[in-house]
Amino acid sequence: MAKNQMTKNESLYLKKVNRRKLSGSLEYTTSKLAYQVTAVLVFALVIWQIVLPLAGGKELSTISTALTAVYGVEFLLQLITVKRIEKEITGAAGEISNTTRKLGILLVPFVVTGNFLLFIAGAMLLKKEKNLEYQLAVYSLLVNIFIILISLFNLFKETLVDTFWLGIGFYTLYSVLNLVIIGAVSKYTFGKKPDKKFMPFAVICLLGIALGNVFSFVLGLITIGKYRNKNEEVSVEWIDVIKRLFRNYTAVIGMFFVVLFIGISIGSNLTFDYDLAIANNFSARLAEPSLMYPFGYDDYGRCVFTRIIFGASISLIVGLVSTIVPIIIGGILGAIAGFYGGTRDNAIMRVMDVLNAVPSILLAIAIIAAFGVSTMNLILALSVSVIPSYARTVRAQVLGISNQEFVEAAKACGAKNGTIIFKHIIPNSLAPVIVQATMGIGSAVLSTSSLSYLGIGVEAHVPEWGNILKAGSTFLETNPYIAIYPGLAIIIIVLAFNFFGDGLRDALDPKLK
């Protein structure tokens, strides 16, 4: 009886150990999510593309059947991989064997079908020692591939924009460079300080920002930052933050989508035809989705897919600008209020309270009604209403920080107030603001869309997600896809910003160091 009890406890303990081992393995986390999501996708595809058409008496289309089959294969492959990883990690060796790692080569190419999870899982499996640089390089490549894939949908269209092949060439070249960088990363960036030979690559990485590839840009920054770090014993703090951020897989996926949307809104200028998004074409009014027009046409005969792609840039620009502007204004006001206190604090914060008391969407509507419908006014309207929340956050931070020893020390050294505020206090109070901002961008995107939906955001013909959604809402019963896809785009970007913001908060939280 006692023995039985003991073995039971032991097995429970073992299970716990195994579980901890598994969750510590990046290969396992990524693979597990990949196979789970693929399973859901396969299920949805089978229902939607095979069961429903068969039940409706329609013929199966070869493309969708093939796609379902490919996803089925992906699922099986991923399932096998996960089982192997599980067995090997919990097994005697305690680590993944080289044969299993080689399975990664099979997984990676499936990115062509749009399954990025499989790509990430494969890439993580392929390499044993995955430092931050390697991960960043992999994600950077993934973003590039996705932009190319999305752009290649245009091949099905009748005409291509003049700069299409240039754009594709650009991204292909950058992807090749990226592959080289992945190679170089494995070779040169071990340890605290990267090899000098990596520096040219770091410069190329920095150039990636021109294509909107933030991953590659961050990779460049990190290596240069590490290289320039004089004291090798002390790690650079912001690099540590990113390192902690990359431990959170959900946050990274959120970041991936954000970067992808930034990238596509830049890349679309080369590879997408703006005319398709904005010029009416009544011969194709309300046409169903097809390969040529993946999301179908709207009621003016405009390509919904192209409209959503171009809508990304408007949503992001409005989201970013209307978050940065209040951070600056609110941040300065909050810092002054918190640092000086007394009458100044009272005066500023009461004004903020008044501003806060007005419902933000109502304030936005009032501002737009007064100044007219335009993107500039929209940004202004969205900015004004969130200033108080940033001012409050910064003030609270500054209140806490301005009593700390290093501020006392700076004062004792005779530093001017301005120097203290801008050099010591603001940098140290930024963390919560950054987190709030990331979440704020998501809600700004939502507000933009809701104002456009009400007809007071951007002008109706401009491809903004809220506008597309509004156009689609009329046809919800007859042509639901016009509303579903922009809705999904809004959901994805808001979720992405929220996941990213969550991850960032954890990464910035000093208690979780």
Added chain:
Amino acid sequence: MKLRKLTAVLLVGAMVLSLAACGKKSSNSGDGGSGSSEAGSETIRLLGYSYYESTMNILRDQLTKAGFNVEIDMQPDYASMVTARDTGNWDIAMSGWTTVTGNPDYAVRDVYASYGQYNAGGINDPKIDELIDKASQETPSEYGATYKELEDYAITENAYSLPLYSTRGIRAINNTVVDEKTVLNPQSRSAYWENYSYVDPSQNETRTLMLTQTMGDLTSLDPIQANDGSINQLSANLNVRIVNMTPDDKIEAEGSLSRNISIAEGNQAFYFILRDDCYFSRVENKHVVATDVRVGAEDVEFSLERAADEKSVANHKTYNLHNHMSEVSIVTDIEELKGINDSDTGKPVFDTLSEGLPSEIQTLTADKTQVDNANGVYQVVKISTENPFPQVLYYLAHQSAGILNKEAVTEMNSKFEVDSYDPTKDVCYGDPAAIKSGNNHLWMSGPYALVDYDDYQVVFEKNPGYMAGTEHEAKINNVAIKFIKEPTSATSEFRAGGIDILDAVNTNDVATLQEDKNYTVFVYIRHATTYCDFNMTNGNKFENIDLRKAVFYAINQDEFIAYNNDLVGPLYSTASTLVDTGNKLEFSLEKSAEHLKAYQDSKK
């Protein structure tokens, strides 16, 4: 070493390509630039309001393709658009015109004549005024040619107005609630509420019939002070007129205050013999009250005289409809009727007026309290026009010729001088703000009485004194109009059961409604048009004919028709739906470019 070489090669490659990209891109933007330098050179400010959103979008697209740079000024509602239009900061403005009288004179006079009340663009051409007057004096067989001449001159030659499309009437009813046999779909006049009845007639007593309209700011409830979509339907059912219009635009006495009508020889004098079973209603505590005051010849005389008098009220919106009447009088001498012949039959007017009366005409009276049709006491009204003008009967069927109570109007309007009328201070008869705040001073002669009005709806009750016991007596006791700005929202409300009759259905919703067997959708001819005004006032650039024509030729009406699922038709002038002139708008980007160039050259 090898890797380094590779890197160098790749780097150089990247640089070359990015340089090439810059070169290519600049060449491309150059191409676009040459196009856009032309496009950017002529900016057009397009003014409209949310109702026209889709039309404005199509217009913007077409003008952009023709090389214009279009700035859209979309106002939230009609009233805001009118305010914006009055400031003059616009080039092209959206307009709609419905010929609610069904005659071509009305279709063109207020829109194209230099003195037209709805001539927002400032068309001022003596030849147009002349042609309109000429056509008005002609019979239908003659006026076709004159209206064609008018179109050729005003639209083809001078492009004074930009025709877009003609709208059909689309009315949807919930056939589980409203008996579809009682629904008439008139081409011109507003809906007849008195005919409506429920499928279950026992509901007529208790259930409120829910209607809807987009405009919630009523302009005025004095029939002559407004003539727009906000009040047309209301006014037509609140006040009776001395002639009625059938659904297919025929003038008849049936269903009006007259028992018979006679046009005297010469087409200059018109006789009307009145009914005695029509009484005013008024409102107390938001419920209808019978006044037992008969609607008589004195009221007709009063109402029509003030309609024909430009100075009778401060905002006379329908003077152009009624200024043809030179005299309105009460006839008391039977011999006068016997001594003059009817223009149609050639028999004495007396015989025409006597047809089918409850009793033979014994005496005529000028006092409405003495009237007793059963015992042969009648009232006859005579209307004379300055020139022979047979179309006057159409105007008498219009809501603005509604009969008001002489005493009620005089009481309200005698409190101030018309010349010094101040809308912020003075309350005139039919002032909607006063009615909203509870001062419901209206006396109503029609089948329904307006009992309550707020920001969300107008409520009506049946007038108990309106032709009681005849087939024209209203069947349903309570009616309400809900204000819903958005046509799509109105459709949703209709489908949710909140609205019983949807008078205007968005063309994109028709297919969905037709699929449901609980709804009957009527698509019928309606003389409603959508067009644009060019701003030709105060030296605006559209005074230039080449610029107008550049826009004119850039319009492709087929796209408007396609967008509206073929539920709208082509248009050339506001009279297009009434007179077939054979004119069609020509779409030609080449001609548009030619005229644009001519305009730009003339500016240099």
